[in-house]
Amino acid sequence: MPEPMYRQIAEDLRQKIESGELGHGDQLPTELELRELYDASRNTVRDAIKLLITRRLVETRPGQGTFVVQKINPLVTTLFTDSATLLAGKETGLGGEGTAYAAEVSAQGRKAEDSVPRVEIQQAAGVIAEQLKLAEGSPVIGRHQQRLIDGLPWSLQTTFYPMRLVELGAVRLIQADDMPTGAVRYLEEALGIKQAGWRDRITVRAPDVNEATFFRLPDDGRVAVFEVRRTAFDRQGQPFRLTVSVYPADRNQFAVKVGQVPDEVAAPARD
Amino acid sequence: MPEPMYRQIAEDLRQKIESGELGHGDQLPTELELRELYDASRNTVRDAIKLLITRRLVETRPGQGTFVVQKINPLVTTLFTDSATLLAGKETGLGGEGTAYAAEVSAQGRKAEDSVPRVEIQQAAGVIAEQLKLAEGSPVIGRHQQRLIDGLPWSLQTTFYPMRLVELGAVRLIQADDMPTGAVRYLEEALGIKQAGWRDRITVRAPDVNEATFFRLPDDGRVAVFEVRRTAFDRQGQPFRLTVSVYPADRNQFAVKVGQVPDEVAAPARD
DNA sequence: GGGTATTTGTCCGTATGTATT
DNA sequence: AAATACATACGGACAAATACC
Numbered sequence: 001m002p003e004p005m006y007r008q009i010a011e012d013l014r015q016k017i018e019s020g021e022l023g024h025g026d027q028l029p030t031e032l033e034l035r036e037l038y039d040a041s042r043n044t045v046r047d048a049i050k051l052l053i054t055r056r057l058v059e060t061r062p063g064q065g066t067f068v069v070q071k072i073n074p075l076v077t078t079l080f081t082d083s084a085t086l087l088a089g090k091e092t093g094l095g096g097e098g099t100a101y102a103a104e105v106s107a108q109g110r111k112a113e114d115s116v117p118r119v120e121i122q123q124a125a126g127v128i129a130e131q132l133k134l135a136e137g138s139p140v141i142g143r144h145q146q147r148l149i150d151g152l153p154w155s156l157q158t159t160f161y162p163m164r165l166v167e168l169g170a171v172r173l174i175q176a177d178d179m180p181t182g183a184v185r186y187l188e189e190a191l192g193i194k195q196a197g198w199r200d201r202i203t204v205r206a207p208d209v210n211e212a213t214f215f216r217l218p219d220d221g222r223v224a225v226f227e228v229r230r231t232a233f234d235r236q237g238q239p240f241r242l243t244v245s246v247y248p249a250d251r252n253q254f255a256v257k258v259g260q261v262p263d264e265v266a267a268p269a270r271d
Numbered sequence: 272m273p274e275p276m277y278r279q280i281a282e283d284l285r286q287k288i289e290s291g292e293l294g295h296g297d298q299l300p301t302e303l304e305l306r307e308l309y310d311a312s313r314n315t316v317r318d319a320i321k322l323l324i325t326r327r328l329v330e331t332r333p334g335q336g337t338f339v340v341q342k343i344n345p346l347v348t349t350l351f352t353d354s355a356t357l358l359a360g361k362e363t364g365l366g367g368e369g370t371a372y373a374a375e376v377s378a379q380g381r382k383a384e385d386s387v388p389r390v391e392i393q394q395a396a397g398v399i400a401e402q403l404k405l406a407e408g409s410p411v412i413g414r415h416q417q418r419l420i421d422g423l424p425w426s427l428q429t430t431f432y433p434m435r436l437v438e439l440g441a442v443r444l445i446q447a448d449d450m451p452t453g454a455v456r457y458l459e460e461a462l463g464i465k466q467a468g469w470r471d472r473i474t475v476r477a478p479d480v481n482e483a484t485f486f487r488l489p490d491d492g493r494v495a496v497f498e499v500r501r502t503a504f505d506r507q508g509q510p511f512r513l514t515v516s517v518y519p520a521d522r523n524q525f526a527v528k529v530g531q532v533p534d535e536v537a538a539p540a541r542d
Numbered sequence: 543g544g545g546t547a548t549t550t551g552t553c554c555g556t557a558t559g560t561a562t563t
Numbered sequence: 564a565a566a567t568a569c570a571t572a573c574g575g576a577c578a579a580a581t582a583c584c
Contacts, residue, residue, distance in 0.1 A: 004552060030568060041554050046569085054325055055477055055492040062569045063562030076472070080351060080527050197530025201347070204475055204495060204520040206326055221326040224475060224495050224520065237533040249475040249495065256350050256527055259468025262508040275571060301549060312573050317550085333550045334581030 006047035009038050013048065017057055017068055028058060028066040054222055056250070072251045075149060078104060079200055079228070081257035105149060115146040119176045121163070128160050131231045131242045139163035141173050146214065153215050154251070159183070159243040165191065183241070184232075193240055198232040204249060215248045224249040280309050280319035288328055288339055299329060299337040325493055327521070343522045346420060349375060350471055350499070352528035376420060386417040390447045392434070399431050402502045402513045410434035412444050417485065424486050426523070428516040430454070436462065436511065454512070455503075464511055469503040475520060486519045495520040 003011070016022045029037060034045040049066055052058045060066045105112040120142045124134045132140065140160045147155045161173050170190045172179060179186050187193045206221035217223045225246050232241040274282070287293045300308060305316040320337055323329045331337045376383040391413045395405045403411065411431045418426045432444050441461045443450060450457050458464045477492035488494045496517050503512040 006552075032568080043555085044553060047552080051491055060569065061562080062560065063567070065568065074474075080529055082353075195530075197528070197532040199529075199532045199535075200527040202473065202525040202527075203345070204497070220322055222493070226475070233530075233532055235531070237531065254471075254473040256471040256473075257468070258351055258470075259466075259504075260506070260508065261468040261470045261504055264470075277571075303549080314574085315572055318571080320550095331550060332581080333579065334548075336549065 005038075005040055006044050007051065009034070009040065009045060009048035010051040012038075013052060014055070014057060017052075022068050024068055024070050026068050027064075028068070030065055056222065074251050074253045075105070075108065075110065075154065076253045076255050077247070078255045078257065079202075081255075081261070082259070110149050111151075113148040113151075114178070115148075117176055117178065118144040119174055120144065121174070124160070124162075127229065127244075128242060131229065132160065132162055132239050134162060141166065143173070155245055155247045156211060156214060157243060157245045159241060161241055165193075165240065187240070193234050195232050195241075196235045196237075198230055201229045201231075202254065203227045203229075207246075207248075211246055217248060226252055226254070228254070276309075276311055277315050277318035278322065280305070280311065280316060281322040283309075284319065284323060285326070285328060293339050295339055295341050297339050298335075299339070301336055327493065345522050345524045346376070346379065346381065346425065347524045347526050348372075348518070349526045349528065350473075352526075352532070353530070372418075381420050382422075384419040384422075385449070386419075388447055388449065389415040390445055391415065392445070395431070395433075398500065398515075399513060402500065403431065403433055403510050405433060412437065414444070426516055426518045427482060427485060428514060431513045431515070433511065436464075458511070464505050466503050466512075467506045467508075469501050472500045472502075473525065474498045474500075478517075478519075482517055488519060497523055497525070499525070 013022075013028065022028065028034070028049075031042050031045050031049075034040075034048075035042050038045065049058065049060065053060065056069060058066050059069050121139055122142055123136075124132060124138045124140045125136055128134075128140060129136045129138065134140065140162055143159045143161075145157045146153065147157065161170075165187070166173055168191055170187055172186060172190070173183075184195050188195075204224045204226055207215065207217055207223070207225045209219070211217070211225055212219050212221075215223075215225070217225075225248050228243075228245045228247070230241075230243040230245075231239050232243075233239050284293075284299065293299065299305070299320075302313050302316050302320075305311075305319075306313050309316065320329065320331065324331065327340060329337050330340050373383050373385075392410055393413050394407075395403060395409045395411045396407055399405075399411060400407045400409065405411065411433055414430045414432075416428045417424065418428065432441075436458070437444055439462055441458060443457060443461070444454075455466050459466075475495045475497055478486065478488055478494070478496045480490070482488070482496055483490050483492075486494075486496070488496075496519055499514075499516045499518070501512075501514040501516075502510050503514075504510050
């Protein structure tokens with residue numbers, strides 16, 4: 001039994017793309033042309049294109065045509081390294097609300113911009129309550145930030161703190177401005193809370209509506225997002241901070257380095 | 272301007288699913304019933320369902336109907352921890368070709384099975400040559416393994432070694448059997464190569480045909496896969512091993528633990 | 543095992559709307 | 564304003580997979 005026609009057409013086009021006969025950014029024949037090429041109806045040709053769209057090989061632009069998607073040069077975020085590399089502090093990646101992050105981005109030859117934090121007080125629910133070991137409905141502070149790289153939306157980050165910390169005196173947590181020295185050091189100076197360790201959880205899921213809008217992703221969940229949750233603990237093993245970062249999966253990668261690892265030469269970005 | 276009808280229908284159904292009116296595994300009304308419900312043509316109803324399919328909210332079974340997808344209890348793989356937890360050795364996760372991995376899986380109350388390694392000699396190309404710092408076309412050994420958990424396909428793993436290691440005497444690398452003590456220790460005993468560190472790179476991409484077949488994923492690239500590349504270095508900073516592991520993104524998560532981190536209570540698996 | 547009803551999958555044709563050039 | 568190209572929506576026909584008697 002043969003493959004359905006729309007799959008054969010998709011397969012033929014896919015082969016033309018992957019062989020390089022159709023390069024990145026090139027326009028495919030129009031639906032009308034494809035219809036004659038493969039002797040199929042326009043709807044069948046469209047079914048083939050839909051398959052290529054969900055495989056992220058092509059994109060359509062109304063009024064223009066169908067195009068082979070452009071490759072994106074991914075950004076690498078280091079979640080952990082114990083090598084003495086670019087950073088003075090111990091915590092890298094998401095931590096410190098931007099200090100280490102900015103250094104890493106510029107090391108990759110790109111320009112990072114952060115939005116002013118938007119601070120909200122909300123009720124802990126679900127993962128937030130679970131990770132911070134709070135009862136559902138307890139008040140928490142959420143500090144939301146948007147990060148742009150080279151002018152493009154790159155990640156959304158929210159850090160949650162139990163309201164208790166503010167009541168104990170860490171009032172800067174509810175102010176909508178940057179903490180230049182980093183939140184970790186601020187909490188140590190203000191309350192004597194020392195960060196003894198942290199735990200990252202890396203997952204992939206479909207973006208919600210807000211995320212799809214901000215990242216300008218197709219609204220049908222084709223492009224997934226990374227969700228990285230970092231829970232920080234004090235010396236008593238109590239969680240006091242949860243950072244949830246969301247990154248579009250089509251333009252981000254993560255790294256972990258342990259022990260003696262040579263520096264990476266700035267590679268020509270294979271994938 | 273109003274939303275297109277097929278999106279309104281999809282939105283209405285989505286709301287019914289997320290509100291719990293339609294539970295996991297429940298059957299949706301048939302296309303014919305939906306057609307009457309929303310006073311739309313069958314093709315329009317089908318367009319709405321297609322949208323829900325790419326959002327991974329429902330799945331269709333020919334001859335049966337359309338069903339709300341079941342939630343999968345994800346497996347967590349620890350990429351790195353420096354806490355003294357379940358493992359004697361230092362390297363966790365992908366390392367050791369299964370020693371640490373098996374312990375972690377059973378700690379989550381699941382049963383792990385590994386296939387017998389399939390050993391191939393191939394020519395280094397692309398990422399493999401780049402990571403192992405070999406010229407394109409150099410011979411490398413590839414040890415492929417399939418991992419099942421609770422009888423279900425869970426990950427595909429290939430470890431690459433430069434052929435040079437075999438020529439120096441590490442002949443077990445080309446034998447198609449397990450290395451019970453782990454490859455790291457074997458290389459140290461046989462050749463005196465000590466692992467000084469490693470680097471992980473975590474990416475997400477669409478599965479290729481082999482992967483989609485093995486994992487029984489839909490063949491249109493809706494479900495992404497994690498690709499985790501671990502490059503191991505000796506004391507001279509030379510890479511001597513590259514492990515590429517592929518995991519379906521719908522049933523896997525990753526963890527990194529640094530410093531003092533309390534044990535996680537076996538949570539009821541939120542997501 | 544066979545036959546039938548049900549349900550989704552594929553493919554066609556047509557008409558009209560919307561976005562872009 | 565006109566032409567081009569994709570988006571939405573309708574209708575119909577037959578095939579393939581499954582369940583049930």
